[in-house]
Amino acid sequence: MITTAVIPVAGLGTRMLPYTKEQPKAMLPLFVGNLVKPTLQIIFEQLYKAGIRKFIFIVSRGKRAIEDHFTPDYTFLDSLRKRGKNQSIGELSGFYKKIESSTLLWLNQSLPLGLGHALLISRTSIQDHRFLVHAGDTVLTAPFEINKMLEICNNPNLKDVSCICVRRVSDKHLLKRYGIAEINSHFLISRVVEKPTHPTSDFAIVPIYVLTQRIFEILKRLPQDDSSEIQFTQAINHLIESGLTVQAYDIGEIRRIDVGSPDTYHDALSYSFKI
Ligand code: UTP
16 A cells, blocks of 8 residues: 655746746646646545545745645635535535645755656655655546556565556657656566657656655765756666666556646647546
8 A cells, every 4th residue: 555645846847938937837727527627636636536645745946836726725615605606615625625634745846956856855754665756747537546556566576666657659759758668578667768869669658656765775876967967767777777676557548648848738638628
């Protein structure tokens, strides 16, 4: 059972400028049925449904709109009640109940030194050996089945098995946008490559991971790369090189919705109503 998730939302979001100059990318709206919700609320609700009760958000300057959104406001509910907006009240109070029955932690990443660095910040706040990491700009179009992902990590002969979600992408052009995972016949990952110029696998990484505390030992030692970032993909390759198992979990036909760039956000808006 996994009950802790780290959700990094501290990135600069440069591909979505100028929107992201003052607004967090994770607050971009998506459709859910006839409602409009911030991307991060959809992720939070999916993870809550999957049993996560401790949410560690990695935030940065200019992301306070996220904390405000995740702060229950009963005065606002009273105003809605006076106006007879019962559907909205039901929707919001359901969201508030989920927040109030969870632990939400807000940790600051003062410099945007990459996903690896963002993750390292959560190190002392995670008590469990195994935890989930979910990017703040990607949503799946079906409720996330952590249990299925965990089943493949629970090999009694192997300790410290990590797991990465992947999805087959046949369009080579699209693959270059994502990280890719080279996978053997037992669905074990042998190498991951960030945005490859010549993709060597058609499995794109979907940024949802089950990791163990071992990742922190590696991240602590990783130097910054040429762009001053601590690369998470490099840490995964080190995990594999040190002999640990990293399993791939194929999400199959479930679609990934990505709000990280204008063209993927355009697609995201057309598909998100299927969530
Ligand atoms: P991205 O790789 O999309 O980076 O981050 P970004 O900064 O958000 O966007 P671009 O590339 O400049 O357009 C993937 C996830 O990791 C978080 C982001 O907020 C996003 O949820 N992240 C990234 C951090 O929390 N900190 C970082 O330093 C980098």
